Amino acid sequence: MSDFRLHRGAAFASTFLSSRQLPSAAARQMHGSGTFVMVDAIPLWEQVRDYYLAASGPEHPNTVWAMNNLAASYFDVGCRDEALTMKEKVLTLRRKLLGPEHPDMLGAMSNLANTYYQGARQDEASAFREKIVEIDPCRWDIGNDLGFVHEPLGKHDQAIAAWRKAIELNPRIRTGVPYYLGVLLQQAGKPDEALAAYRTAIRNGVMPGQALEKTLEILGQTLDQESAMAELQKLKKLLPNNAATYNSLAWPLVSVPNQEGNFPLAGEAVQWTRQACELAAGDGAILHTLGTALYRVEQWQQAIDALQGSTKNGFDVPHNWLFIAMSHWHLDAKAKEWYDKSLAWQTANEEAPKADAERQRFFAEAAQLMAPATSENEPETAQPQPKDTGADL
Numbered sequence: 001m002s003d004f005r006l007h008r009g010a011a012f013a014s015t016f017l018s019s020r021q022l023p024s025a026a027a028r029q030m031h032g033s034g035t036f037v038m039v040d041a042i043p044l045w046e047q048v049r050d051y052y053l054a055a056s057g058p059e060h061p062n063t064v065w066a067m068n069n070l071a072a073s074y075f076d077v078g079c080r081d082e083a084l085t086m087k088e089k090v091l092t093l094r095r096k097l098l099g100p101e102h103p104d105m106l107g108a109m110s111n112l113a114n115t116y117y118q119g120a121r122q123d124e125a126s127a128f129r130e131k132i133v134e135i136d137p138c139r140w141d142i143g144n145d146l147g148f149v150h151e152p153l154g155k156h157d158q159a160i161a162a163w164r165k166a167i168e169l170n171p172r173i174r175t176g177v178p179y180y181l182g183v184l185l186q187q188a189g190k191p192d193e194a195l196a197a198y199r200t201a202i203r204n205g206v207m208p209g210q211a212l213e214k215t216l217e218i219l220g221q222t223l224d225q226e227s228a229m230a231e232l233q234k235l236k237k238l239l240p241n242n243a244a245t246y247n248s249l250a251w252p253l254v255s256v257p258n259q260e261g262n263f264p265l266a267g268e269a270v271q272w273t274r275q276a277c278e279l280a281a282g283d284g285a286i287l288h289t290l291g292t293a294l295y296r297v298e299q300w301q302q303a304i305d306a307l308q309g310s311t312k313n314g315f316d317v318p319h320n321w322l323f324i325a326m327s328h329w330h331l332d333a334k335a336k337e338w339y340d341k342s343l344a345w346q347t348a349n350e351e352a353p354k355a356d357a358e359r360q361r362f363f364a365e366a367a368q369l370m371a372p373a374t375s376e377n378e379p380e381t382a383q384p385q386p387k388d389t390g391a392d393l
Helices: 003-018 024-032 041-054 061-076 081-097 102-117 121-136 141-151 156-169 179-187 191-204 208-221 225-238 243-255 266-279 285-298 300-312 316-333 334-348 357-376
Strands: none
Touching: 041 061, 041 300, 061 081, 081 102, 102 121, 102 141, 121 141, 141 156, 141 179, 156 179, 179 191, 179 208, 191 208, 191 225, 208 225, 208 243, 225 243, 243 266, 243 285, 266 285, 285 300, 300 316, 316 334, 316 357, 334 357
């Protein structure tokens, strides 16, 4: 917030207070200028309230308006008790002056519910929001907030219902609700519904990275291959057509096994990383994904070529060495050289694998494949697979 805006807000307030004219539009400009979040604004708003109290009485709309802005100022600087007291007074006055279903009265209920929520008075916050939805079923924002009241209390069914309604009323919702709805649905064992919620998050551009990660987790672990391929095609239409997108889509498909320990979508990952390589030639991270994907589809020599290219392009990491070692294990006697290099790094960085579950998983995979052979100092060799042509990338 700029000093200019703060000074402008203070100037408005000073002018209005000195002239005792206080036109609502100009006072709102003061409120909108940002001064309401500053401690210095509180005495100004108190003077505005006191002026209207004296000039118009305690039940005049201008007095209630000033009290509401003062309550917002209290809340924004952390004076929660003062804010709560003021908001309760505003709600009482608006209900009396406007009736129980007026939009401004519902706004006062919503403000008070937010204060209850921030003060850990969840039951009261929930009751207010449910009452608002009962009066005005089209308030998507209340459904949005209501879900965040229910979820931490373990009332997941109520949270799901509230968030579904919020998205139904506002499909382009710009909050994290679609992502959090997806998480609850996934936890409830409803992957198809969770995927739909994650697609909404990705489409709306709110928490898209987290939603994509969760989507790929479901695709790799719970859906059959045909359904997973169909979902991936939907994702491609939502995401930018660039190398980072293809790489992000491909990596979980070759790094996280399904429940049977397999990687059924590795072939799709190969196609996408090849497209990524065309868009970003020489990118070490993308070549690493490509090499890993090629390993998963048993293209050993091509995997080695891609992984060594990754190493030469700035991605000289244990992930690469392990997959190079495992690829060589299937082809020739060079496996031990790369595997020993990985183990030496692990010894020198004893704590690092513990902090990286993915790296731990790769070390374990390599150990399961290679440890019996290397323990005898004679790595087993395997004949090259007929389908591996060793063609250029």
